[in-house]
Amino acid sequence: MAEDLRAQQFAFSRHLRDPATHPAPVGIESRRMAVYRDLFFNNIHGLLSGNFPVMRKTLGEDGWCDLVRAFYAEHRSHTPLFPELAREFIRYLQQREGEARGDPPWLAELAHYEWVELALQIADDALPQHHPDGDLMTGVPIVSPLAWALAYTWPVPQIGPAYQPDSAPAEPTLLLVRRDADYVIHFARLSPLVFRLWERLAPGQATGLAALQALADEAGVPADAAFLAQGAAMLERMREEGSLLGTGPL
Secondary structure, X not given: OHHHHHHHHXXXXXXXXXXXXXXXXXXXXXXXXHHHHHHHHHHHHHHHHHHOHHHHHHXXXXXXXXXXXXXXXXXXXXXXXXXXXXXXXXXXXXXXXXXXXXXXXXXXXXXXXXXXXXXXXXOOOOOOOOEOOOOOOOOEEEEOOOEEEEEEOOOOOOOEOOEOOOOOOOOOEEEEEEEOOOOOEEEEEOOHHHHHHHHHHOOOOOOHHHHHHHHHHHHOOOOOHHHHHHHHHHXXXXXXXXXXXXXXOO
């Protein structure tokens, strides 16, 4: 009896996920089965549409529904939590053979870009211990866990119904995304030099001075007084906006 129930449950779930491939379990009225199918799919469709409005508009309603149905049928989520559904959708797009299925080449990156705002809104990372007024040049700058530096191959902030590029630009799109004390999300473009500085600061192991000197050496420019002064000013701006918290112990 238990095995029969288990088999029926699996048949039920397979049909809900992919009714075109898996027939409905025997003995369930078709009208009732249709209610279940629509209820489950519409919940997933509604949640993802709210998380990825630009992608939905860009793909068009038919293309968007086809993509959501494919995700619903093919992906096995790692969590039952609804707030994590958008992350599961991104995992699906990153693993999906998009080129073979006619997906735009920027699809997964656009999804990640749209997800970042929600992810930062609900992030509950505790701030590490730090000295808010510490010297950013002689001390070790501490990066806020609520500030993320992101690099995209595609110009994701511009992609939408009116702009769908076929080839990636020569330069990547570099962004700093942060959440302020009022839970407002801010996006800012980064130059390659500032992005590389952020990468050097993120581990929280180098002083500001050491990070700037290594950056100058990497860029092939002298770490003279003017370069270091500009770098120090950049570090202070990062602290003022909240991307850097202050300094930590050496």
